Amino acid sequence: MNKVLIVVDMQNDFVNGCLGSEDARRILPNVRKKILEYQEKGDTIIFTRDTHDENYLQSQEGKYLPVPHCIYGTDGWKIVDGLAVENCQYIDKPNFGWTHWDTKNFDDKDEIELVGVCTDICVVSNALILKAIYPEIHIMVDASCCAGVTPESHKAALLTMKSCQVEVING
Numbered sequence: 001m002n003k004v005l006i007v008v009d010m011q012n013d014f015v016n017g018c019l020g021s022e023d024a025r026r027i028l029p030n031v032r033k034k035i036l037e038y039q040e041k042g043d044t045i046i047f048t049r050d051t052h053d054e055n056y057l058q059s060q061e062g063k064y065l066p067v068p069h070c071i072y073g074t075d076g077w078k079i080v081d082g083l084a085v086e087n088c089q090y091i092d093k094p095n096f097g098w099t100h101w102d103t104k105n106f107d108d109k110d111e112i113e114l115v116g117v118c119t120d121i122c123v124v125s126n127a128l129i130l131k132a133i134y135p136e137i138h139i140m141v142d143a144s145c146c147a148g149v150t151p152e153s154h155k156a157a158l159l160t161m162k163s164c165q166v167e168v169i170n171g
Contacts, residue, residue, distance in 0.1 A: 001110045005038040006130075007031065007047045008116030008123050010083055013069040013076035014050070015117070023147035023154070024117050030145045031115050032083060039085045044109075047079055050122065051092035061095065097125030102133050111138040115145035120153035127166045144170035 010031060011017075015024045038045050050070040056062045070077045072092070091098055106112060112134070114127050123146055131139050141161055148154025158168045 002043075002108060003038065003041070003111045003113065004044040004046065004106060004109050005034065006112060006114045006116075006126065007035065007045065007079075007083065008114055008126055009048055009050045009070075009118070010080050010116050011049055011070055011076065012078055012080055015080050017069065017076045018067055019069050021147060021149075023151070027115075027117075027145055027147050028080065028083075030142075034113075034115055034142060034145050035083060035085055039087075045085060045088040046091060046104075047084065047088055048091045048093050048098060048116075048122070048126065049077060049079065051077065051094055096122050097129045099129060101126075101130050106130075106134055106137060109134075109137055111140065114139075114141045117147050118154075119143075119146040119148035120157035121149065124157040124161055127161050128164055131164055131166055138167065139165075140167040140169060142169050 013019050015028065035045060051072050052059070052068070052070050053072055056068050056071065057066055112130055114123055116123055123141060127139055127141055141158070143158055146154065148157060162168050
């Protein structure tokens with residue numbers, strides 16, 4: 001089976017930093033284990049990085065979430081220590097969902113799995129974009145490797161993904 005793991009925004013600011021949470025820290029061992037499973041099998045691993053510039057507060061997102069975070073090149077922008085592995089790829093995305101998944105040409109893939117944060121913002125956005133671009137590829141999310149802004153919004157996002165034919169496992 002030809003698989004892809006997309007690790008969504010497991011960056012310092014979302015785990016231990018200004019937008020970090022206990023739920024995000026709690027999933028770290030599960031995410032690390034999942035990454036190692038994919039690495040052992042030689043599958044594709046892609047990390048997305050929420051990426052903003054110094055003018056973040058003037059952006060549309062910054063007006064709704066006035067907390068500077070994931071500013072390019074800062075410690076908060078970096079992937080949490082211990083997650084990145086050799087031969088992984090990185091995508092710097094300026095908003096919730098990366099709209100260029102079609103450039104990855106996943107047509108030869110059987111399955112795309114997403115893990116990371118925040119379930120209710122970036123994970124759901126990317127899962128639904130992928131489902132729209134690749135409707136015949138099995139898209140799945142591992143709930144035990146995801147954390148939302150709140151437990152309630154995490155659960156709501158999982159239900160939304162399920163209703164859009166994204167398989168939710170361990171949830």
